[in-house]
Amino acid sequence: xxxxxxxxxxxxxxxxxxxxxxxxPISEHNRLYWYRQTLGQGPEFLTYFQNEAxxxxxxxxxxxxxxxxxxxxxxxxxxxxxxQGDSAMYLCASSLGSRLSGNGYTFGSGxxxxxx
Amino acid sequence: xxxxxxxxxxxxxxxxxxxLPCNHSTISGTDYIHxxxxxxxxxxxxxxxxxxxxxxxxxxxxxxxxDRKSSTLILHRATLRDAAVYYCILRNKAAGNKxxxxxxxxxxxxx
Numbered sequence: 001x002x003x004x005x006x007x008x009x010x011x012x013x014x015x016x017x018x019x020x021x022x023x024x025p026i027s028e029h030n031r032l033y034w035y036r037q038t039l040g041q042g043p044e045f046l047t048y049f050q051n052e053a054x055x056x057x058x059x060x061x062x063x064x065x066x067x068x069x070x071x072x073x074x075x076x077x078x079x080x081x082x083x084q085g086d087s088a089m090y091l092c093a094s095s096l097g098s099r100l101s102g103n104g105y106t107f108g109s110g111x112x113x114x115x116x
Numbered sequence: 117x118x119x120x121x122x123x124x125x126x127x128x129x130x131x132x133x134x135x136l137p138c139n140h141s142t143i144s145g146t147d148y149i150h151x152x153x154x155x156x157x158x159x160x161x162x163x164x165x166x167x168x169x170x171x172x173x174x175x176x177x178x179x180x181x182x183d184r185k186s187s188t189l190i191l192h193r194a195t196l197r198d199a200a201v202y203y204c205i206l207r208n209k210a211a212g213n214k215x216x217x218x219x220x221x222x223x224x225x226x227x
Contacts, residue, residue, distance in 0.1 A: 004159075033214065042203060042217030043160065056214065091159050104150070105215060107159030 004108035006092050012114045013082055020078045021111045025094030032075050033105065034067055035091040036060065043091055049075060050097060082115045089113075120204045125222040134191040136221050138204030141185045148207045149180060150215065151189050153200040160203065160217075163189065199225045 005024040013019050025032050030051050035043035046065070047057045051072035061067075064082075069075040079086055089112050093105040121139040128134040140149065151163040164171055164178045166187070171178045177190040191198055201220040 035217075042201075042220055045214040045216065048214055093159070104162030104165065105152075105160075107161065109157075109159050 006108035023092030029094035033093040037089040122221045128194045136189040150205045155200045
């Protein structure tokens with residue numbers, strides 16, 4: 001297993017276009033998270049899945065954003081009608097949920113989105 | 117989520133220890149203390165976590181105050197590869213499973 005994989009690594013799009021990012025988590029991890037990070041800031045939580053169920057969504061996730069994890073494996077994050085303010089690094093992480101609260105997350109290297 | 121406070125930045129010399137403080141005065145009894153670091157152009161990386169007792173692993177040590185209102189991440193011998201932003205995070209299962217990142221401490225390691 002090569003860790004959490006995110007594609008593409010970079011995406012440049014024109015304002016108003018739709019974009020979709022993909023995340024492949026570590027295969028045995030049942031939890032998957034999406035974060036957004038802008039320059040100089042820490043990552044901000046967007047949403048999280050346990051298996052295929054989306055259990056929590058941040059208020060940051062406007063109606064232009066949608067995330068899916070159809071078979072409880074890979075996930076996609078789609079942004080519709082992109083705006084310049086959507087320019088950021090989009091990070092995916094996965095973890096193995098268990099009774100222990102301490103399980104660490106494994107993050108991918110992110111997808112850097114630039115909206116021009 | 118309970119809040120943590122960290123210095124914005126710290127400098128260290130190569131091969132010297134680095135002590136990164138974190139204040140979390142509003143920590144609850146069920147909050148775990150997690151540390152992650154983020155190297156340039158990479159996603160965050162898990163470093164260590166603890167609840168009450170001090171913890172050691174191959175990357176670092178975590179010293180937790182007796183009242184749990186503060187903790188210190190210790191890098192025993194800093195290398196240039198340890199230059200990163202280090203985040204101290206409180207994680208509580210009852211509040212959901214997400215990690216809430218603050219601004220972190222940017223560590224600069226000088227050769």
